[in-house]
Amino acid sequence: MSGCCGSSDHCCRAVDVNGAVKQMYRASPVPNVGGTIRVPGDKSISHRALMLGGIATGETRVSGFLQSADCLATMAALRALGVHIVQPRGNEVIVRGAGDGGLQASATPLDMGNAGTAMRLSMGLLCGQRFSSTLVGDASLMQRPMERVAKPLRLMGARIDTQNGRPPVILHGGAKLRGIDYTLPMASAQVKSAILLAGLCSEGTTRVTEPAPTRDHTERMFGGFGIAVRRAGATVELAGGQQLRGAEIRVPGDFSSAAFFIVAGCLAAPDGLTVQSVGINPTRTGLLDMLRLMGARIEVRPLPDAGPEPLADITVHASALRGTVIPPDLVPLAIDELPILFIAAACAEGETVVTGAGELRVKESDRLAAMAEGLSAVGVRCDLLPDGIRIQGGRLHGGRINSHGDHRIAMSFAMASLRATDPIDIEDVANVGTSFPGFPAAARAIGMRLDEAAGP
Ligand code: S3P
DSSP, X not given: OOOTTSSOSGGGOEEOTTSOEEOEEEEEOOSOOOEEEEOOBOHHHHHHHHHHHHHSBSEEEEESOOOSHHHHHHHHHHHXXXXXEEEEETTEXXXXXXXXXXXXXXXXXXXXXXXXXXXXXXXXXHTTSXXXXXXXXXXXXXXXXXXXXXXXXXXXXXXXXXXXXXEEEEEETTOOEEOOEEEOSSOOHHHHHHHHHHHHTEESEEEEEOSSOOOOHHHHHHHHTTOOEXXXXXXXXXXXXXXXXXXXXXXXXXXXXXXXXXXXXXXXXXXXXEEEEEEOOTTTOHHHHHHHHTXXXXXXXXXXXXXXXXXXXXXXXOOOOBOOBXXXXXXXXXXTTHHHHHHHHHTSBXXXXXOSOGGGGGSSSOHHHHHXXXXXXXXOEEEEETTEEEEXXXXXXXXXXXXXXXXXXXXXXXXXXXXXXXXXXXXXXXXXXXXXXXXXXXXXXXXXXXXXEOOO
């Protein structure tokens, strides 16, 4: 990369306490962006396709699979549990399911890396097995709350240990599970999915009631595997003892990855920017509603024959965004897109207020704190609220951002450069590969200037 000070790339490298060099981005302003791109497969759906395929009878064929660090962690865990998985091409995967009772104990702890979905859904998948399992992860995942999953699973009869509520999670084998009727204390698709997965090997019916709608990929995918699930209002229920049959899964482009480009288009695409073949499951697209409330020009063209997960091409044009009060009921439908929404708010005219977003404090980083810190570093006035943030839109200058190892913070600030007066240097970006391998190339493909400094 060209050097920050014009001579070498040294000042674009962050050195951690052990002397290891971490990856950095330098995102430099460009006048505008545009064109047509595709984003990699959906992370949530890729995890679920592997897991359901892993316990099904017969073969599951997955196309559009997201070959990212998070999903590869799920793949490695399933292999360690005796599932045969082949990958003829990067985004094509064939899972030869272990079938009913066919999973085997892993000889070593299952390492879920940075992936909360892998760990929490695996708790549901594995707590009813005859063998024990231990789940661990990277430094971020080892700090994340797991009791929200362990508690309802214990009510079902599972025997689970956590360490002060955090990983390592030990699932003791041989528990006999029974269905429960559980109301989630927080809107969480991971907790809902873990309970439903445990419900599959429970006696009786399992019912989960959500305080607000969350992503329903597990429920939709169950249908393809021959599992009957019923939804009545905010409650989803399934009968225990149902067998999964291998399925064909087409994974759509990840809306959460498309979100960075949708906002980039709103900020700087006078002639439009299109993201093709993106999943538009309505439990995921709250960002579109939020941006429209702010005055964004967005066109969604649904594609035919998409299967259980709807697909569309999305075109956005540069828009004069206005600050707004975000309706809290949209928040769970955009939970992973709030960091990039905050960048849109920083570039809008006037004030934007987001509340009801306390869950952001327990993501890969404390995303409220990390975003407030980063926004301040590029000159944006904001106030951190206990469950949200108040942002005064205005001019962004350049600066140095600590992404706190959080992929979505890193990618959000890359997009902020489109409205900055000077380059933004973003530290600790290696985890972008957990959800969006190829992000820098995709950013450059729309005309952005994103330089990388790799460590040795
Ligand atoms: C996910 C659910 C959400 C989301 C995460 C993926 C899933 O987490 O933030 O990135 O795949 O079920 P919560 O269930 O904790 O809200």
